[in-house]
Amino acid sequence: MSKPQAEKIEIELTVNGQPVAVSVSPVERLLDTLRYTMNLTGTKEGCGEGECGACTVVLDGLPVNSCLVPTIQARGRRVETIESIDPSRLSELLDSGATQCGACTPGVVMSACWVLDHPDLCDSHSLRELMAGNLCRCTGYDGIIDGLAAALDASNQRPGAGA
Amino acid sequence: MASPRRSEGISKLTGRERYVDDLAIDGCWWGMTARSPAPRGRIREIRFGKGVDWSEFVVVDHRDIPGPNEVRLIELDQPVLAADRVRHVHEAVVLVAHPSREMCRRAIREIEIVVDREPPALDFRVTPSPDQIQYADDNVLKHLRIEKGDVERALAGAAHVVEEVYETGAQEHVYLETQGMLAWEDDGVVTVSGSMQCPYYVLNALIHALGRDEKQVRVVQTPTGGGFGGKEDYPSNIALHAALLALKAKHPVKIIYDRGEDLAATTKRHPSLVRHRTGVDSEGRLVAQDIEMILDGGAYVTLSPVVLSRGIIHAAGPYACDNVRIVGRAVMTNSVPFGAFRGFGAPQSLFACERQMDRVARAASLSPAEIRRRNLIRDGQTTSTSQRIDDGTDRLAVLDAALRRSDYDAKREAHRSFNASHPYLRRGMGLASFYHGAGFTGGGEVYLASTQHVAGLPDGRVEVRSASTEIGQGTRTIFATIAASRLGLDESDIVIAEPDTSRVPNSGPTVASRTAMVVGHLLELACDDLRRTLGLPKDAPGDAVRAAIIARLASHPSEELVGKARYKAPPGIQWDEQTYKGDAYGTFAWATYVAEVEVDLRMFETRVIAFDAVQEIGKVLNETLARGQIQGGVVQAIGWALTEDFVWKDGAMANAQLTNYIIPSACDVPPIGVEFLENPYPHGAMGAKGIGELPMDGPAPAICNAVADALGVEPTTIPLTPERLMDLMTEAGVA
Amino acid sequence: MKLLTPGTVPEATAMLRDSGGRAKPIAGATDVFVHWPVRVPADDEIFIDLSGLAELRPHRWTDDELILGALTTYWDVITDPRAAEEFAILVQAARTVGSIQIQTRGTWAGNIANASPAADGVPALMARDAVVELTSAEGVEQVPLDAFYLGYKRFVMKPDQLITAIRLPRRPHHFESFIKVGTRRAQAITKVGVAIAHSDAGWRIVANSMAPTVRRCRALEEALDDQAPLRSPNDFTPLLTRDLAPIDDIRSTAAYRLGVLARVLYHELAPVCGSVGPSGAAS
Secondary structure: OOOOOOOOEEEEEEEOOEEEEEEEOOOOEHHHHHHHHOOOOOOOOOOOOOOOOOOEEEEOOEEEEHHHOEHHHHOOOEEEOHHHOOHHHHHHHHHHOOOOOOOOHHHHHHHHHHHHHOOOHHHHOOHHHHOOOOOOOOOOOHHHHHHHHHHHHHHHHOOOOOO | OOOOOOOOHHHHHOOOOOOHHHOOOOOOEEEEEEEOOOOOEEEEEEEEOOOOOHHHOEEEOHHHOOOOOOOOOOOOOOOOOOOOEEOOOOOEEEEEEEOOHHHHHHHHHOEEEEEEEOOOOOOOOOOOOHHHOOOOOOOEEEEEEEEEOOHHHHHHOOOEEEEEEEEEOOOOOOOOOOOEEEEEEEOOEEEEEEOOOOHHHHHHHHHHHHOOOHHHEEEEEOOOOOOOOOOOOHHHHHHHHHHHHHHHHOOOEEEEOOHHHHHHHOOEOOOEEEEEEEEEOOOOOEEEEEEEEEEEEEOOOOOHHHHHHHHHHHOOOOEOOOOEEEEEEEEEOOOOOEOOOOOOOHHHHHHHHHHHHHHHHHHOOOOHHHHHHHHEOOOOOEOOOOOEOOOOOOHHHHHHHHHHHHOHHHHHHHHHHHHHHOOOEEEEEEEEEEEEEOOOOOOHHHHHOOEEEEEEOOOOOEEEEOOOOOOOOOHHHHHHHHHHHHHOOOHHHEEEOOOEOOOOOOOOOOOOOOHHHHHHHHHHHHHHHHHHHOOOOOOOOHHHHHHHHHHHHHHOOOOOOEEEEEOOOOOOOOEEOOOOEEOOOOOEEEEEEEEEEEEEOOOOEEEEEEEEEEEEOOOOOOHHHHHHHHHHHHHHHHHHHHOOOOOEEOOEEOOOOOOOOOOOOHHHOOOEEEEEEOOOOOOOHHHOOOOOOHHHHOHHHHHHHHHHHHHOOOOOEEOOOHHHHHHHHHHOOOO | OEEEOOOOHHHHHHHHHHOOOOOEEEOOOOOOOOOHHHOOOOOOOEEEEOOOOHHHOOEEEOOOEEEEEOOOEHHHHHOOHHHHHHOHHHHHHHHHOOOHHHHOOOEHHHHHHHOOOOOOHHHHHHHOOOEEEEEEOOEEEEEEHHHOEEEOOEEOOOOOOEEEEEEEEOOOEEEEEEEEEEOOOOOOOEEEEEEEEEEOOEEEEEEEOOOOOOEEOHHHHHHHHOOOOEOOHHHHHHHHHOOOOOOOOOOOOHHHHHHHHHHHHHHHHOOOOOOEOOOOOOO
């Protein structure tokens, strides 16, 4: 006998600034809701065990592995995914070679943009520590770290920086 | 000058690139695989449990295969789905498909494959007992031999002879995108689309096992999240599985491996054992190299013979020696099959070679730099296969640049006083000099006879049609640069066709560091052919090319305007497959890498604190991409050298989780310093040689040489985990 | 499979009681959700999502205690400057947990309740004499963390009890340190870990990944309190084996774990503890 699917629950949350209502199973992963229900496939599954960070999204202002977040816990909260990122923020990462195969990249970009939004983190953490939750098998990390450093420099020099 | 930007870079950075699991296909079912629980035996029974309603599922086994039950590769020994016997744990036996992925998972748990076990061969280093023999009469998949001069006589006359055995472990690719394929049938054509390096390998495997002709099968590569060799051969298996399910289900079927399944079931780097006996004269010059290389071939032949070939050809290192004997064998075991992995046998043999050179240096009372300086091959001298090297590259300059860049001598000096005073930290410097042959070995490129097309488009742009794939290394960007440069156009005038076997010719597999050098050069020749077809002179400027394309296609709208090229060996290349003598590769890239390590004697951890990679690669086509290849390869090799350990159970990986198979994070590696020297290769695109695999070869020996420098013990086995280093130091009585 | 979403602690404890102890509370889900799709959740499994219990969320400072609500994450502590001043060892330990993506989700209480021998948060809490507040429908109970565990994945907390807070006495410390020997520098599971704290209450040495539970090394603590001379790492070993029992597993070996813990402790303590070193003060 096939088992019936668990009862679905209706929840509301804000994704990339838009209020959305979705119907989810009680223990569905946020990663799957984003990818397969909302078709936001920019967020990748790399390991399903919170190790690689490819599925990083920002939940209420903090980076999380969406493979370890029950969607139900995002009810009433704000989720930012890679689809929210303005490409104009990424030129330093592009120029430094921060992406090769691209599979870890959306997670890398979410972490990097979170650091760019919170440059004070650099007072307590090295850039390598800040990016340690994102495993990359292509770049050897220099392209990522150099690009993030350049982007931090550029945003410091932008008018209004530090406000 | 800034490098051209990666053409699909923004698409990847913004998550808009669509990988196979990102494609939403109407009516698509999920496919999943039930696997062998045993390393060897007869399948007695397959039990389908009562926990699911099987009428909802499509179930495929070996009886559903229309053609021969064989995955077409070098040999035809590997079944698509095991029929009556299994040869390794996780071997695919039964496939299921269902509209729900969750239901597939439940179904797989309900399938029990009952195997009557037979004695497995699990250690390639041990002579198999008679009841473990499963291939030929000794389980040896391939024997190879290289001979030059008289090794025994030279050893007898040597001033110093050094003997040692080295071992390297398996390595998992850990491309961040797991393997995945999507298959469907439409108007009698089976299309398979997915993550892969080699569309024509997949195509040929489908033609063979599905019993179809070329017109009834089509393969399309989707953007591929890393390969490193792991998507060279294995995608044929999963493509066949997806196709079989799709044909039976009459629905598109997608198979996407979980990380755990990918780690457990797909191919790995071959573990190796390499024995060296090296003789030098009183000046420290090599007089004899006697080398034996044994690879764990795993349960099926896959690519082991050619991995062994590249392994032994690189085994003597970039040195001149008149007397060399290298014997190699790949041994069948009941381990999950080993396959292609960046470097393809060379990292294993070069690890042994470059560790051995440090030992020889100590025997001859020379520094590690000096032993290499005295023996590095000079123009006019020959390699172990008697290939005469005459490329004009200054290999000593490569060595010197690495020493200079890493501040090698001054740091070694500083470390002596540091080590004498620090309670538990020890620092050391290590170097490795090596080479890597680009392109297929020996007559391989002639056999492949790759073709490459470029086509004029009605708007005057030019489309590159190639089966060479973008897997992260930058093929699309490089090809645009090469075609634009050859035709005098802008990179924005170049369109790269999707690798779709119904549209692109067979330009050979995307492997062996051959894409930029070999296929890139074919691309240049195809551009020349296009210009010729247009009736333009060789030096016609880009504007003339564009105008001629527009004019021709305006007047002949139904015409295909295509420039073509087919591989021909550069003049003077000779290779004898029987004697393993001659020009093993068209050319080699040359390198010296320096590692600086710090060992923490509290926990026996080795940390690479600085790394410099200097290489001569013909011509740098794109500085950002080339540097990225080197840095990424070095870090992948640091993982292989230090942390990427396998826990084996029944020939399968017991630590098949990213939590327990430890690849480096950003915190585990230093910035990787990269320097390129250039000596253009006339038969490579714009002078380029291959670089993709090169950086995998040098780091492991450089790191272990640095550990030896720091501690005075001699690591012979990698990964050099803290546990292994503790044992080594305990045995040496210095823990 | 059911998921319950209480809005208050009394609701949550009532649900726990009514489930007959079968319900499993979820806070940050970083342990529960690992490899989630390939796990086999029983059809009658019940989860209680604690994330809506606002009263468990904040950590707060009283005159003599730091109180971590059950939903306090590692990141909450890492980013509190007062914690860095007064509970540096907690910040140190928290920063070794997984990655930032885990630190923003994982909770201190979850670390205790998951009861992994490799838990990184627990040794630091135990070294600072944490007390666990357990709440059930019947009432509230306070259990010292060092009396919480009974054996591998077993503890005194009853199935109907919920960890609602962790109380840490504010007390000046002469020395504290957390050392993690992991499989790599970030994103690592601990092979050998130890929290060291010294205050007027005495020495606390708490090891993880060295026994079926996180455990205090009481024999060593006594030796340090008594200023017994410890001249080399080898002198630590017999004291450590009185409390610890490391094993071989897929991450390391018992011999490595014990040898390394002794070395780490020796080198960490030698500069700060007069009785430890090549010529201990008492010699």
